[in-house]
Structure formats: structure tokens, C-alpha cells
Amino acid sequence: MSAAEEELLKLSRQLLTAIDSGDWTAYVALCDESITCFEPEALGHLVEGLPFHRFYFDLPGSPSKPAKQSTISSPHVRVVGRAAVVSYVRVVQKLDGNGSPITVAAMETRVWEKKDSGWKHVHFHRTPC
Structure with missing residues (x-):
């Protein structure tokens, strides 16, 4: 794996750690403010911007929202100029109600763009396995 590919995989892991731990500040630092996505929570709609995601970070902690841990399995990184695609299966360990x-998994594709300030997460698509 090239240095750029290693960096992108590391950034993707940092992103998942921010999501799992509810660290909005770290999440925003990694994402472009105009991020787009297709994910199950959006019910088939393309979502633009960070406010949709902020809702989930702001949910109060409770027994129904326990800590979780994500692992990137079978990653594939492709750098194309100033853009990159990181695809993998995300394996999530968590507690049920x-x-x-329990363990669940989803196929994720994350698109990164190289900006003057470094790599920024600009789009993702998540589908449950």
C-alpha cells in the first residue's frame, strides 16, 4: 500500500472512531461541510451537509445507545488524482437493547478529496450486509 493509501485508511479509521465515540469535533474536522451521503437513516434520499449527521451525535447517551466499536475489514483504497475512494466492510460490535x-456489518464506500488543508471526507454510501 502506498503512503497516500495508508494515510486514507488511517483517516477512515479516525472517522469511524469519531462516529463510535460521538466526537462531533473530530468528525467535523475530517469532513467537508458539503458532505453528501446515501445511508439507511436517510431512507433512500441523498443527504447534503453536516446538520443531518449532527442530530445523531446530539442524541443523549442511554442504555439503548451504548458504546460501540467499528473494525474495517477487507479495505480497498484507490487514489485518483486529488480524489480517493475507500471501500470496506464495517464490522460493528455493540450491545443490543x-x-x-451483537455484531452487525455494512458495506461502506467513502470518498475523500485532497484540499489545501489535507484530505476531506466528501461523500459516503452505506448499505447493511
Whole structure:
């Protein structure tokens, strides 16, 4: 893997850690403000911007929202000029509503753009496995 590919994989892991831990400041630092996405929570609609995502970060902690851990499995990184695509299966370990551990997975594709300030996350698509 090239240095750029390693960097993008590291940034993708940092992004998932920010999501899992509810760290809005870290998430915003990695994302472009005009980020777009297709994800199950959007019910088939293209979402633009950070406010949609902020809602989930602002949810209060509760037994129904316990800590979780994401692992990137089978990653593939492709750099094309000043853009990059990082695809993988995201394996998430968490507790269900009864406090029992469960594992779920989703196929994710994350698009990054190289800006003057560094790589910024500009689009993603997530589909449950």
C-alpha cells in the first residue's frame, strides 16, 4: 500500500472512531461541510451537509445507545488524482437493547478529496450486509 493509501485508511479509521465515540469535533474536522451521503437513516434520499449527521451525535447517551466499536475489514483504497475512494466492510460490535453483545456489518464506500488543508471526507454510501 502506498503512503497516500495508508494515510486514507488511517483517516477512515479516525472517522469511524469519531462516529463510535460521538466526537462531533473530530468528525467535523475530517469532513467537508458539503458532505453528501446515501445511508439507511436517510431512507433512500441523498443527504447534503453536516446538520443531518449532527442530530445523531446530539442524541443523549442511554442504555439503548451504548458504546460501540467499528473494525474495517477487507479495505480497498484507490487514489485518483486529488480524489480517493475507500471501500470496506464495517464490522460493528455493540450491545443490543438487552445489553447482550451483537455484531452487525455494512458495506461502506467513502470518498475523500485532497484540499489545501489535507484530505476531506466528501461523500459516503452505506448499505447493511
